[in-house]
Amino acid sequence: MKSDRLVAILLMLQRRGQVTAAEVAAELEVSERTARRDLDALGIAGIPIYSVRGRTGGWRLLGGGRTDLSGLTAGEARALFLVAGSAAAETPEVQHALRKLVRALPETFREQAEAAAASQIVDPNPWGRDGAQALPPRFLEVVQDAVIRGVQVRLGYVDRAGSASERVVHPLGLVSKGSRWYLVAGTDHGQRTFRLDRVSAVQLSDDPVHRPDTFDLAEQWRAIREEAGRRGTLIDVHARCAPDGLSYLRTAVGDNLEIGAAASDGRIPVVIHAPSAYGIAGHLAGLVEWLDIERPQSVRDHLAEIGRALTSRYRARPGWAARS
Known part of the structure; x- marks a missing residue:
């Protein structure tokens, strides 16, 4: 990411005082052409950076590399790595950029910057219907x-x-x-x-x-x-499933399923994790052709009730065929 490279270049300038395009390219694993473009971009953006020509030349920050912009405080370095570190666990590119940034940090900041990068993670998926909080926690x-x-x-x-x-x-x-x-x-x-x-x-x-x-x-x-x-799972449903019904069962219950080895009769023992007996009975009612529920009895009872209700409602009645 270009923004990661620009921050890394600033930190390199802070640490070294002067860098060449070749040094930037080697450190950040980009071409020299890309390094020069990045250095030019810093100047265009208003960063007080200038080039020194000649055999011993390179790029420097005004003030001998001690400007406020390049000289991150310990708190600023920690803040940078807190933000970047949150994404690093899931994004290899960010991990790679962080390693480069750490190498560019002043020695006294490195330990806390690395600690900041590893100190927190972001899990974007809320628990159930957890609502949004307006403000961060007090502490x-x-x-x-x-x-x-x-x-x-x-x-x-x-x-x-x-x-x-x-x-x-x-x-x-x-x-x-x-x-x-x-x-x-x-x-x-x-x-x-x-x-x-x-x-x-x-x-x-x-x-x-x-x-x-x-x-x-x-x-x-x-x-x-x-x-x-x-802990949120209230019951485990033990059953045996015909092989050709297993894909339907997976669709019905998702990841809340443990599958055992097929028995001698070909049926597959399964354990279904469910929040309630009544709720899971409704999910499994359409799989009765393939699924034999062994326990708990409460699920079997709910399935029987569902069956009686379906039979009562949809049983053929006298005169229906004539009207259809």
Whole structure:
């Protein structure tokens, strides 16, 4: 992306003082022609950049590379990597650009910039019908700071039942899911997830976070999301499906399906995860030709009720054939 390259060039100028088109091309893995165009684009955009001709020439920023524009503060560098890092998990191109940007950062900023890039992810799909929040959570910035700096916090929290508590946690990462923000943190009872809009107070400490060597925020969030899906599932329907009906079953229930190995009679054992007995019975009623529900009995009972209702309504009645 051109914008990534332009930021990288600015940071290279800050770090080195002077660059050549060849150095830019090698660093950013583009042609020298593209590098020159990018350098010209910075000047056209009003960046105080100028060229020095001759064997020892190159491109420089006015002020010896110490201008406010090129000299990002630590906070600005962190903000840049927070934004870019959110997309990096899903976009290899952004990951590639981030690596280049890190190499161009002043040495003192690199550690926190890398921490910022890995500190949060964005999951754009909301939970169910979760509505939009007008404002970010009150303590988002201070929690971001704790995650990036790697320090423990004393967290005030109000749970779903309205019970207030206070605890010391080890912030490991932040997730934005739809309109909600979540903190993934270590506690005395293992890793926990906290909704930021339920946080009532945050007090930073100077004690370092104990971060597991194998911790990966994206992998951890995937596990949290799957566990949340399982908790939202109220019943498991055990059944046997004829092979030629399996594709219809997949269409009916989507990913909420586990498929076993075919039995000696050719039928395939399946487990269907469902939110309610009545709801799943309605989905499966049209598959009775291929599907034999074994348990729970509540689903079998609902299917029988659906069958009786269908028979009552659509049974042929005297005189219908004559009128048709």
